[in-house]
Amino acid sequence: MKDEWHDEELLSAYRRIAADVDGTPDDVLVAARAAFLTRDLDAAIAVLVADSRNETAYETVRAEPDPAQGHWLLSFEGGGIQVDLEVREEQGRLRLLGLLSGTSSGDCFLEQAGERHRVDVDPLGRFVVVGVAHGPIRLRCRSSDGTRVTTTWVTI
Structure with a gap:
């Protein structure tokens, strides 16, 4: 001592x-x-424009997803891009099936709870992410003109 x-x-x-x-x-x-992870304040924001959990969000084109069954659709728009996500419950985790329009290939990330995971986007803008935990998420990517774009946070 x-x-x-x-x-x-x-x-x-x-x-x-x-x-x-x-x-x-x-x-x-x-x-x-x-x-x-929110330190990139210069990025353009893609806002949530449709959520099938709201009854008036989508016009019926096919059988409507039933949020009670763990299946719904989300759409974001802004910064020159559009993001369409199908969210599906699978054994307590979530599967995201997405389509990005107006983005450059690569350089796309899913952020959740302080973690960042690269999202593999094919040349047509499609991607699948499996094993996502329930909670707030957002996507970060670049538009085709190089602008950084971030979706608003959405809880899934």
């Missing part, structure tokens, strides 16, 4: 004890990661 403590050494010891006894809650760390 030290006979004499300097202020910085004492504060450092208190920090170590506090971290061991009362660490940062997991939900605070998740929120901090999510906030860090």
Whole structure:
């Protein structure tokens, strides 16, 4: 044990004890990661323009998806792009089947809870993402003219 403590050494010891006894809650760390991912404030925003969970969102073209059955459609538009997503429940996780219009190939990411995952988009703009957890998500991509575009957050 030290006979004499300097202020910085004492504060450092208190920090170590506090971290061991009362660490940062997991939900605070998740929120901090999510906030860090929002740092690209210059990106154009693609807003949610249709959600089949709202009764008037889509005109009936085919059998309507039933949100109660874990299946619905979302559409985003803005920044020169359009994103259409079919969301389907599969064994407690979600499967996203999407179509991007007006985007350049590659450079597309799905963000959720402070995590970023590359989305493989084919030359026609189609993609599939499986094993997505329930919660807020958004997509980041580039329009065909190179503009960074981010969809608004939507909870799935």
